[in-house]
Amino acid sequence: MPxxxxxxxxxxxxxxxxxxxxYDYADSGSWTESTYRANETDFAAIKFRxxxxxxxEGRSTRTTMVGQEVAMPxxxxxxxxxxxxxxxxxxxxxxxxxAFGIPFTLSTMSICSIEDVAxxxxxxxxxxxxxxxxxRDFIGRLIDRAKAANCSALVLTLDLQVMGQRHKDIVNGxxxxxxxxxxxxxxxxxxxxxxxxxxxxPRRNFGNIYGHVKGIENMGSLAEWTGKQFDPSLSWADVxxxxxxxxxxxxxxxxxxxxxxxxxxxxGADALIVSNHGGRQLDGAPSSISALPQIVAAVGERIEVHMxxxxxxGQDVLRAVALGAKGTxxxxxxxxxxxxxxxxxxxxxxxIIHKELDITMAFCGRTDINTVDRSILLPGTYPT
Numbered sequence: 001m002p003x004x005x006x007x008x009x010x011x012x013x014x015x016x017x018x019x020x021x022x023y024d025y026a027d028s029g030s031w032t033e034s035t036y037r038a039n040e041t042d043f044a045a046i047k048f049r050x051x052x053x054x055x056x057e058g059r060s061t062r063t064t065m066v067g068q069e070v071a072m073p074x075x076x077x078x079x080x081x082x083x084x085x086x087x088x089x090x091x092x093x094x095x096x097x098x099a100f101g102i103p104f105t106l107s108t109m110s111i112c113s114i115e116d117v118a119x120x121x122x123x124x125x126x127x128x129x130x131x132x133x134x135x136r137d138f139i140g141r142l143i144d145r146a147k148a149a150n151c152s153a154l155v156l157t158l159d160l161q162v163m164g165q166r167h168k169d170i171v172n173g174x175x176x177x178x179x180x181x182x183x184x185x186x187x188x189x190x191x192x193x194x195x196x197x198x199x200x201x202p203r204r205n206f207g208n209i210y211g212h213v214k215g216i217e218n219m220g221s222l223a224e225w226t227g228k229q230f231d232p233s234l235s236w237a238d239v240x241x242x243x244x245x246x247x248x249x250x251x252x253x254x255x256x257x258x259x260x261x262x263x264x265x266x267x268g269a270d271a272l273i274v275s276n277h278g279g280r281q282l283d284g285a286p287s288s289i290s291a292l293p294q295i296v297a298a299v300g301e302r303i304e305v306h307m308x309x310x311x312x313x314g315q316d317v318l319r320a321v322a323l324g325a326k327g328t329x330x331x332x333x334x335x336x337x338x339x340x341x342x343x344x345x346x347x348x349x350x351x352i353i354h355k356e357l358d359i360t361m362a363f364c365g366r367t368d369i370n371t372v373d374r375s376i377l378l379p380g381t382y383p384t
Contacts, residue, residue, distance in 0.1 A: 008312070014335070014345075019084075025080075025166075025174055028167075028168045029283065030281060031283035039276070042287040048318075055367070060368050065306070066249045069101075072357055074329070075329050081109065085339040087200060091112050091116060092338065094106070099347065109208070111207055127152060130142065147246075153248065156269075159282075243267065255273065262298065269303065273329065274305065274308075274325075276309055304327070307327075308328060
């Protein structure tokens, strides 16, 4: 086993252990992938101000996200097909998040169902991410299932009314489970750990969808199915209906524009997430970290502002917090850990991010994450 010191170490190991179509699904963007790349590179341009001779004892990264106490301002982002990175992946990631003391967010397009994750974590509260589909009856029942599973927040994704074209998924013929083509079988033959895990679990399809949507007999291609079922007519009126049906904490994901941020405030949501869907929707959109400051300036005093996209280290978390984010989300970072080492890999990813966050905060002369602001950054290196 190689020595793991960074999230990239986990990525390299995951690439060796996860079938190509599922690794590519996680580690890619839409069209030219320019926004996907910018999410990471724009973080790297932001420099810290190092301080010395400051008492660094008694450091704390503890804070809150939508009123929930968290060990650090990080939540696990909702990611589709997580259970195809590793058998029972959503359950394993939720367990790791529970033990670490941060929120886990389950995707509508998960392999393990809401009920699977609730049972797998002894009914520990987790968050649920909702996509809006044409079948409103199904959406209503999905919200009710999340309530019954003791989910403590609903994350409503607004930026997938239509699906961005992801070339690698088309080339790979992405499906869950993978189609038994010669190409797939040859690739699976090189992933024995993954195959053994999948043989031991019955969870190989979209657990929240399959068997719950009327008229859906064959999930087939994910892109084909979402093209038929996701609702391009989604509007702020639907957000109001969902908020009323849910009745609990509501987080709106996919905000990139100040006008939409104002609409999010008017909707009565508890938080918004500055996000471009990991560079998987509108290629050419700005990176999340570059869009964050103007949205914080516009609405940060009226709504809790979170962000995701491109976070690969605890230093990235600190940069986002310094620019006004009250919480951040990791998607690929935890998926790399999951694909590499299962639950232990997710825990390792969280440990890496926490240690980097804690030590970098200390070098910047701060001992409490709640006192961090842009004064820890070098002027001229960060977006304003």
